[in-house]
Every structure is written in C-alpha cells, then in structure tokens.
Amino acid sequence: MKKNPLGRTGIEVSELCLGTMTFGNQTPPEEAFAQMDRALEAGINFFDTAEMYPVNPVKAETVGRTEEIIGEWIVASGRRKEFVLATKHTGTSKLVRDEAPISSETIPGAIEASLKRLKTDVIDLYQFHWPNRGSFHFRQNWRYDPSGQDRATTVQHMADALGALGREVERGTIRAFGLSNDSAWGTAMWLRMAEEVGGPRVASVQNEYSLMCRLADTDLAELMVNEQVGLLPYSPLAAGLLTGKYQNGAVPEGSRMALNGNLGGRKSARAFPAVEAYLQVAREFGLDPVHMALAWSARRPFVASSIFGATTLAQLDHLLGAVDVVLGEELLERLDAVHREHPMPY
Template structure:
C-alpha cells in the first residue's frame, strides 16, 4: 500500500483510509474490530473517526460510540503504533456536542480530553475541525451559497486563539498534527496565515467530499492543496454508494444507506442516476469494477493524500482495498473526463 506524506509533517499515511462512521449503528463492535484488523493486514495504516460518530442517524444516545469502539480495539490488544488515528472536533450546528457551541480556544481542551478518554489513547495523530464556525458551502449548500455576515477580523482572531490552544496540546503531546474539514480556499488561507503569524500548528490536510460525482475541489481548493502542501482526505469517494451501481434502476438494497436516509443527504436526483450510469458504462467498457475504478481514480488526483472509504460488510471492505492495486489506463481516464463534461455537478 502506497504511503503519502501528511502535509509538511513527518507522518506518513496510506493512500486509502478506513472510515469508521457506521461503527455503532450499522456495524457492531466486533465488525468494527474485524475491519481494522483486515485493513492493517492490507497495509492501510490510517483510520478516521470523529467525536460525533456514528451517523445514520446521528443522535445524542450514540455520539462518541465510534471512538469508544476504536478504544476497545486498543483495550483488547490492538497496537497503537500500528495506526495513524484521525478524529474531529464538532462545532457550530452539531448540536449533540457541547450544545452546538462554536469551536474556540475554550472548547478544544475539553473536546480533546473527551476523545482521548473514549479512544483509550494518549494522543491523536491528526486532529481536525469538523465544520467552520462561519459555515460552509459543503453538503449541497453550494447551490445557494452566500458568504455569511461575519467580521473577518473576528474570524482571524478566533483562528489565532484556536491555534494557541492547539499548540498547547501539541506541547502536551495529545495531538501531532492539525487538519480542517468542509473548508474553503479563503478559510484555509486564513488558517495558514494565522499559523505563520502565531507559530501554531500548520494545516496539514483538508477533509472534504470528493468523488466522480462531486468535484467542487478541482479548482481553487486543488491549487491551494498543491502550492501549500495541504493534501485532500476525500470523504464519500463512492458518492454514498451511488458509484457502486447498487441504487440504479430503483434498487434500494436492504440495510443500505438509502434505507436510512431516503434522499442521501440531498444527493439523490434523476441527474445523479444519469451521471452514475455514465461512469458505470465506462467501467463496463473497460472491464473494471466500478467501485474500484472510482476509488482508484480518486487516488490519481495530484492533490490527494488519502481516500477515505467506509464499509458495512467485509466483502465491501475487501473490494475497496483492491483498488490500491488498480492502475487506470489513459483510455479510462479520457472516458472519465468525457463523462464528467457530459454530467457536471449532478448534485
């Protein structure tokens, strides 16, 4: 499994990352542990979680359960040094953590201590902010996005204060690196400038949605990633399962995500099914599995650090892992480009 540098840190992560957001709702403790063991055997050293997980649904009763499942893996003999572990600080609008309080210098120590306790570890390798305080155009908000009426000076001050709190955690040894999620080019630039001004931890990575069906990252964010060494950690690279083909022709497999979230977080539409079919046709034309093609394509992107995938069955996990051995030909890449031009921005 290929390893890639995480930003300008000395941390190396696998090109595929095991996502954990279903552990505790759609997956049991034992299933989560089985997934970790299989991923490590395959050379995946990177596991991503968050204090708000599991999802499907997110609830006050289950928040933190995924981190607890990972902690139980350590408790049962898992080796901490075998894993690069990433987690996230919830923020404004994520009501089940600290009543949705925005991320601040005051919330950071409490949030980190809570995650460390649940994870049963002394440190988190990559600590990420899940959602910008000022809001984001991610999760289909791009269609009506307008910058919120915020004071840029106050935003920058909050960033500097947060970086001060994060630096204290770096010095304590509780975190090794800092990353963002659901951010924009402007926001990332402000965080980078604040780190340069304060000496706080520099942004090492960006966790945003990215797939054949969701390519908002391809312009300004891509440029930022390349020039500033802030690589993408892509979530939903299979477009919540659409790109596997399992939802085509009106199919809704039992226990699938669509049974729990009918509109798939605003992704479901006639245009999505048409776009998906175009990519399924590319895979069929070149005798490729569509799941592996979608993941392998993400790994080819020049700004990509690691591609985060999730699985609810071991068969799904093994199929995804196989993408690491797939090299896409120029003919496949050209056909993917054609499909993208024919079906831009399906959601």
C-alpha cells in the same frame, strides 16, 4: 500499499483510509474489530473517526460511540502504534456541547474526551469538522452566501484556536492539525495565521470529493499542491451511488439510502444518468466501478488519502481491490469527458 506524505508533518499515510462513521450503528463492535484488523493486514495505516460518530442517523445517545469502539479495539489488540489515528472536533451542533462553536475554550475538553474514549495518549491528526463561519458543503453550495461573515471575528477565532492547538501539541496530546468541509480561502487563512501567530500548520483538508463531486478540482487543488496540504476525500463512492446499487430504483435493505432516503441530498434525477455513464466507462475498460471510483479519488495529485467506509467485512474486502487498479491516460480522459457531460449531478 502506497504511502503519501500528510502535509509537511513528516507523517506518512496509506493512499486508502478506513472511515469508521458506521461503527456502533450499522456496523456492530465485533464487525468493526474485524475491519480494523483486516485494514492493517492490507497495508492501510490510517483510520478516521469523529467525536459525533456514528451517523445514519446521528443521535444524542450514540455520540462518541464510534471512538469508544476504536478504543476498545486498541486495548484488545495492542496495535495502536501500527496506524495513524484521526478524529474531529464537532462544530456547532445541538447534540454536542449545547451548540457551542469550536473555540480555544472547547478544544482542550474535546481532545481530552476523545482521548478517553479512544483509550490513547495521542491523536495523530486532529481536525475541525466544519468551520464556525459556515460551509458550502453538504449541498449548501447551491445557495451559499458568505456575505454575512465577519472577517475580524474569523481571524481572531483562528488565532485563539491555533494558540490552544499549539498548547496541545506541546502537551503531546495531538501531533497535527487538519480542516474538514472548508474552502480555499479558509485554508489559506489558517495557513497565514499559523505563520503569523504560531500553532500547527494545516496538514490536510477533509472534504467531499468523488467523480460526482469535484468541487476541489480548481482553487482548492492549486492551494493544496503549492502549499503542501493534502486532500482527504470523503464519500469517494458518492455515498454508494457509484457502486451502481441504487440504479433503476433499487434500495437494498440496510443500505444508506434505506436509512436516510435521499443520501444527504445526493439523490436526484440527474444523479442516476451520471452514475450510468460512469458505469459504462467501467464496463468499457473491464473494471469494477467501485475499484475505478475509489482508485481515481486516491490517485489525484493533491490527495493524501481517500477515506472509504464499509458496513461489513465483505464490503471492505471488495473495496481493497482498488489498490490494484491502473489508471491509464485513456481511462482518465473518458472519466473527464463524463464529468463534462454530467457536471454537479447533485
């Protein structure tokens, strides 16, 4: 499988990354173990998790369970050296640390707790799940208003956090630092502050990105290309919409829509015609729509690795077919044309 650089870290990651947010909820431990084994066999060397996982839904009693399952597999398999491991520090959440925001005080304890659950000595990529100052992700872009932000507070937070992260790098508990659900300005400021005060340079930004959510295509894309920061798309299949399984009112048993109803705000009257247009392109080119959408997200020039999740081993095996897809210029033009016809469908 093709490998890409993770920023300027010297770490190389496979173009596909195994997401684990269902481990411990929709995906039981034995199935999760099988998925991780299968991913490594297929050439995937990058696994992504978070301290707050599993999701659908997030519950206080299950926070950290996904990391625990990965840790149990690491001990049982002995395969820790075969893959790059990424996890995330939860931002303000009533389910984690009593709503404490990310800070230089919370970073050491959060890392130690993740290391303990993961049963490893080092986290390869440590990410901030979302910025303290707020975010336009998760459908908040429709009424996003940054005017209440305090720049001085943000800058001081960044300096302090980078100091704490730098100490963790020196201790050997983390290797690299990444963001999630952040903006072009936020990423640029983290890069600037790393130059001014030291600490690890941002290697990646994990944001939602798919054929149906192309917010990263302009300002953030330019920053990532010029500053050598890799995008790690999550929800490259638009939470399952791009598979076509929800068309015509279908709600498969055990699916994400069956669990949370509106797919985190992605279910809308405009979404389904957009999906149909992408399905038609797949039919025209003789492609599986799942493979087309996942390959598209992974091959964008600013993407380091595209993060996909699978509830079952059978789904994982199906998704791996994206590796063999060839994205010709005619296909890419058709996909761009659909995007112009159906911009921001949710």
